Amino acid sequence: MNKKTLSERDICTQYITPAIAAAQWNTELQMREEVRLTDGRVVVRGQTGRRDKNSIRRADYVLYYKPGLPLAVVEAKDNNHSMRDGIQQALDYATMLDVPFAFSSNGDGFVFHDRTRTEGALETEIALSDFPSPEVLWQRYLAWKGIGADIAPVYAQDYHNTGKQPRYYQTTAVNRAIEAIAKGQDRVLLVMATGTGKTYTAFQIIWRFWKSHPNSRILFLADRNILVDQTKSNDFKPFGGAMTKIENRSIDKSYEIYLSLYQAVTGTEEERNIYRQFSPDFFDLVVIDECHRGSAAEDSAWRTVLDYFSGAVHLGLTATPKETEEVSNISYFGEPVYTYSLKQGIEDGFLAPYKVIRVDLDKDLGWRPQAGKLDAKGQLVEDRIYNQRDMNRTLVLTQRDEAVARRISEFLRGTDRMAKTIVFCEDIDHAARMRQALINANADLASRNPKYVMQITGDNLEGKLELDNFIDPEKPYPVIATTSRLMTTGVDAKTCKLVVLDRTINSMTEFKQIIGRGTRIDEEYDKLWFSILDFKRATELFADPAFDGEPVVIYNPSGDEPVVPPEDPPPPDQETRGQPGELPEPPTTGGERIKYVIKDVPVYVVNERVQYYGPDGRLITESLRDYTRIQIGKRFASLDDFLKTWNDADRKAAVIAELENQGILFEELAKETGKALDPFDLVCHIAFGRKPLTRxxxxxxxxxxxxxxxxxxxxxxxxxxxxxxxxxxxxxxxxxxxxxxxxxxxxxxxxxxxxxxxxxxxxxxxxxxxxxxxxxxxxxx
Known part of the structure; x- marks a missing residue:
C-alpha cells in the first residue's frame, strides 16, 4: 500500500491507533480521538455574532491514565508530511492540558517530546512499535509532578462521572488543586472567570477528596443564599443523603458534606456563632466560594470561621481575587494554583465577548442649579456644579431616569425586546425609580405582563421570588431586572444579553463581577455575545491593566502582622444605599444623607460611541465599515489582488467563507447600506471605493x-x-x-x-x- 495516497484519517486508523493499542493502552477508556479543546472564538460585529471556525482547537488524540487524568497528546499528519510536522501543535495542546508528553506521527513512526527528561535529548524519534505504555508514562508523570508513591492514590482518585466531559481548563484546575492538597498544602486558591464552571470544578475537587479520605467532612461556605441553593440542587446533587444545608441556626453532626452561608453559622454575639458547636477538628476541608467577598459580621466572620477550623484544608474559589493595599486573597491563600481568565475564556470561545455602548447625558457632564433652586421636597439645592458622580447619590433628576429608560428601550426595540436585561442602579431607591421609568417606556409590554420589568433588590420580597424565573432560560418573564448589588455575583443568568451600568463603579472586583453576569454562552437560546450599555463611564475600567491580568499582590503583611481577610460585603440578601469608601459621602443633616430630587430639569443624550472586544482583548472603537476595510486590507493588497482571487476561485463561496471567518459580516454590512448587495460588491465598495451594483x-x-x-x-x-x-x-x-x-x-x-x-x-x-x-x-x- 502506498502511504502517500492515504488521508490523515486513514493514517490514524491503519498505523497510529494500532501502535497505541499495541503499547497496552485501552483504546476505549484511555484514548480519545478528535478531542475538541476549544469551541472557537465568537466574533461580534453589528448585531451579529458568529464563531471563528479557524480558532477551534482540536487534538487528534489525548491519552489518559484514567478519565480526567490526561498524560499525552498525539498529533497526526498524512504521509506527505514528515513525522515532526505536527509536534509544535502537539506541544501547544500538551501545555493547555498540563501534560509533559507530546507525540507527532505521519504513520512511519513518532517524534516523542518528553518534558520529564532531566538529561539527554528532550525530543527523539521512535518506531511505531516503541510507543511507551501507560504505566511508563504514568510513573514519569508522577516524578515530573513530584508526587510520591504515598500520595499517588490520592491524586489518582476517580472523578465522578457526571455524563459530560469536563473542559480542559476544568480538568487542569481540579488536578492542580488535588495535587496541592495531596502534597500537604493547607491553603489553596483557584482563580476562574465568571461563567467557567467554578462550582462544577469545586464539586469534582470535593468528590475526589471525599472519596480518597474516608470519613472526611467538608464545609462549603458562600455568602448568598442563592449560591448555596443552586449548588445543592445542581452540581452537588450526587452527594445525595451525605449532604445537608445548615439553616435555622441548627446543627446535625451526622452528615459529611455541609453547605452554609457565612451568616448561618456566625453572629455578632458569641452564642450565635453556632459553628463552635462543631469541634475545631470536625472538618477536613473548608471551601470558600467567592472568597474575594467576606461576611456581614463586623468582626470578619470569614477569617474567624477559618481560624476556628485552622486544621482543615482551606480552598478559596474566586473570579476576582482582591489585591489592594488593605486586603489580599493571595496573602492568605498563597499564589493561585491555577488561573483561567476572562480573556482566555473569550479566546477559547467558552465565554461571550461583549460590545460596549457608552452614552453621555448632558447633565452628567456638569449642571449647576440656578440661585435659590428648590427641589421637589422644598429643600434649597446647594449651589455648586453637579456631575456624573453626583447623579442618584446627591442629586436625583427624574427626567434623567426617563432618558436612561428611553435609551435602554430604544436599544431593545432595535435588537430583541424579550432579551434578558440587568440594570445596575446606584441604590435601592434608584432601582425602584428605574423600574417605574422602564415600565412607562414599555407600556405596551408591561401592560401585557406586569413582570416585564421587576425590581430585584434585597428589600423587595416579590422581586427576590422572581430571581429564579429571571435566570431560567425557559421562563420569559421577568425580562428586565433593576437592581443595585443583589445581582452582582452568584446569579447564573446564562441568557442575559444586555447589562446596563448606571452606577458609579470604582472597585475592579465589583466591576468584574458585574461584567460576569453577561459572559455565559447559551447557544440553544442564541446567546453568543452580550452588550454593555454604560451611562457612567464605568467601562473605562477595561483599560486598566488589572482588569484581566494575573492578580498582583500589593498587600504584604510583615512579621507577625495578621493577614486581613477580604472585606465584608453588605448583609446577605440586603442592599446598601451607596458604597462607603468608593466615593466622597454626600452632605448630611442630623445624620441623614441629603439627596435632592428635581423633576423639572430635562436630560438629553449628547454623545454615544460603540466599541467591540478586539482580538487582543482590547476594546476597539470603530464602525463596522472601518473594521471591514482594515480586515480586507490585511488579506488583499489591492483591488486587483482581490479581483484575481475572486475570478480565479472555482467557488466564490470559499472566498466569502474565508472573509467571514476573519470576522467580516456581510449580512450586517448589507443592512447598513440598505441595499441587497453581493459580498463581491460590498468588498469592492467598502474597501476599494468602487460603485456597487445590487444583485x-x-x-x-x-x-x-x-x-x-x-x-x-x-x-x-x-x-x-x-x-x-x-x-x-x-x-x-x-x-x-x-x-x-x-x-x-x-x-x-x-x-x-x-x-x-x-x-x-x-x-x-x-x-x-x-x-x-x-x-x-x-x-x-
Missing part, C-alpha cells in the same frame, strides 16, 4: 446581454431561474447543487435529469462558471 442589477445586466443564447430548453430555463435565485439570495445559493432539489427547479425534473440536460456534470459546472463570469464581467473595468 438584481447584476442579474438584469446578464439578461440584457442575452448571455445564454447557446442554451435552450431545460438548460436555459435552469440558468434563468438561477439568475432569479442569485438576485434573491446571492451567489452561494447558485453554487450549491442542492438548489436543484428546491422549488421551482424540482418542477423541471430530478437533479440527474437537470444535469443531463446540460450534457453531464462537467458541462453543468462549466455553465455555472460562465454564469458567474457574466455576473462579474465588469469586475475588471
Amino acid at each position: 438584481r442589477e447584476r442579474a438584469d445586466n446578464v439578461r440584457k446581454r442575452d448571455y445564454f443564447t447557446r442554451y435552450e430548453g431545460t438548460a436555459r430555463k435552469v440558468l434563468e431561474l438561477l439568475l432569479d435565485k442569485y438576485a434573491d439570495a446571492g451567489i452561494t445559493e447558485v453554487e450549491t447543487m442542492e438548489v436543484l432539489q428546491l422549488q421551482p427547479f424540482d418542477a423541471l425534473g430530478s437533479v440527474s435529469q437537470i444535469i443531463k440536460a446540460f450534457g453531464g456534470k462537467p458541462a453543468y459546472l462549466g455553465a455555472i462558471r460562465e454564469l458567474e463570469r457574466g455576473l462579474y464581467q465588469q469586475a475588471a473595468n
Whole structure:
C-alpha cells in the first residue's frame, strides 16, 4: 500500500491507533480521538455574532491514565508530511492540558517530546512499535509532578462521572488543586472567570477528596443564599443523603458534606456563632466560594470561621481575587494554583465577548442649579456644579431616569425586546425609580405582563421570588431586572444579553463581577455575545491593566502582622444605599444623607460611541465599515489582488467563507447600506471605493446581454431561474447543487435529469462558471 495516497484519517486508523493499542493502552477508556479543546472564538460585529471556525482547537488524540487524568497528546499528519510536522501543535495542546508528553506521527513512526527528561535529548524519534505504555508514562508523570508513591492514590482518585466531559481548563484546575492538597498544602486558591464552571470544578475537587479520605467532612461556605441553593440542587446533587444545608441556626453532626452561608453559622454575639458547636477538628476541608467577598459580621466572620477550623484544608474559589493595599486573597491563600481568565475564556470561545455602548447625558457632564433652586421636597439645592458622580447619590433628576429608560428601550426595540436585561442602579431607591421609568417606556409590554420589568433588590420580597424565573432560560418573564448589588455575583443568568451600568463603579472586583453576569454562552437560546450599555463611564475600567491580568499582590503583611481577610460585603440578601469608601459621602443633616430630587430639569443624550472586544482583548472603537476595510486590507493588497482571487476561485463561496471567518459580516454590512448587495460588491465598495451594483442589477445586466443564447430548453430555463435565485439570495445559493432539489427547479425534473440536460456534470459546472463570469464581467473595468 502506498502511504502517500492515504488521508490523515486513514493514517490514524491503519498505523497510529494500532501502535497505541499495541503499547497496552485501552483504546476505549484511555484514548480519545478528535478531542475538541476549544469551541472557537465568537466574533461580534453589528448585531451579529458568529464563531471563528479557524480558532477551534482540536487534538487528534489525548491519552489518559484514567478519565480526567490526561498524560499525552498525539498529533497526526498524512504521509506527505514528515513525522515532526505536527509536534509544535502537539506541544501547544500538551501545555493547555498540563501534560509533559507530546507525540507527532505521519504513520512511519513518532517524534516523542518528553518534558520529564532531566538529561539527554528532550525530543527523539521512535518506531511505531516503541510507543511507551501507560504505566511508563504514568510513573514519569508522577516524578515530573513530584508526587510520591504515598500520595499517588490520592491524586489518582476517580472523578465522578457526571455524563459530560469536563473542559480542559476544568480538568487542569481540579488536578492542580488535588495535587496541592495531596502534597500537604493547607491553603489553596483557584482563580476562574465568571461563567467557567467554578462550582462544577469545586464539586469534582470535593468528590475526589471525599472519596480518597474516608470519613472526611467538608464545609462549603458562600455568602448568598442563592449560591448555596443552586449548588445543592445542581452540581452537588450526587452527594445525595451525605449532604445537608445548615439553616435555622441548627446543627446535625451526622452528615459529611455541609453547605452554609457565612451568616448561618456566625453572629455578632458569641452564642450565635453556632459553628463552635462543631469541634475545631470536625472538618477536613473548608471551601470558600467567592472568597474575594467576606461576611456581614463586623468582626470578619470569614477569617474567624477559618481560624476556628485552622486544621482543615482551606480552598478559596474566586473570579476576582482582591489585591489592594488593605486586603489580599493571595496573602492568605498563597499564589493561585491555577488561573483561567476572562480573556482566555473569550479566546477559547467558552465565554461571550461583549460590545460596549457608552452614552453621555448632558447633565452628567456638569449642571449647576440656578440661585435659590428648590427641589421637589422644598429643600434649597446647594449651589455648586453637579456631575456624573453626583447623579442618584446627591442629586436625583427624574427626567434623567426617563432618558436612561428611553435609551435602554430604544436599544431593545432595535435588537430583541424579550432579551434578558440587568440594570445596575446606584441604590435601592434608584432601582425602584428605574423600574417605574422602564415600565412607562414599555407600556405596551408591561401592560401585557406586569413582570416585564421587576425590581430585584434585597428589600423587595416579590422581586427576590422572581430571581429564579429571571435566570431560567425557559421562563420569559421577568425580562428586565433593576437592581443595585443583589445581582452582582452568584446569579447564573446564562441568557442575559444586555447589562446596563448606571452606577458609579470604582472597585475592579465589583466591576468584574458585574461584567460576569453577561459572559455565559447559551447557544440553544442564541446567546453568543452580550452588550454593555454604560451611562457612567464605568467601562473605562477595561483599560486598566488589572482588569484581566494575573492578580498582583500589593498587600504584604510583615512579621507577625495578621493577614486581613477580604472585606465584608453588605448583609446577605440586603442592599446598601451607596458604597462607603468608593466615593466622597454626600452632605448630611442630623445624620441623614441629603439627596435632592428635581423633576423639572430635562436630560438629553449628547454623545454615544460603540466599541467591540478586539482580538487582543482590547476594546476597539470603530464602525463596522472601518473594521471591514482594515480586515480586507490585511488579506488583499489591492483591488486587483482581490479581483484575481475572486475570478480565479472555482467557488466564490470559499472566498466569502474565508472573509467571514476573519470576522467580516456581510449580512450586517448589507443592512447598513440598505441595499441587497453581493459580498463581491460590498468588498469592492467598502474597501476599494468602487460603485456597487445590487444583485438584481447584476442579474438584469446578464439578461440584457442575452448571455445564454447557446442554451435552450431545460438548460436555459435552469440558468434563468438561477439568475432569479442569485438576485434573491446571492451567489452561494447558485453554487450549491442542492438548489436543484428546491422549488421551482424540482418542477423541471430530478437533479440527474437537470444535469443531463446540460450534457453531464462537467458541462453543468462549466455553465455555472460562465454564469458567474457574466455576473462579474465588469469586475475588471
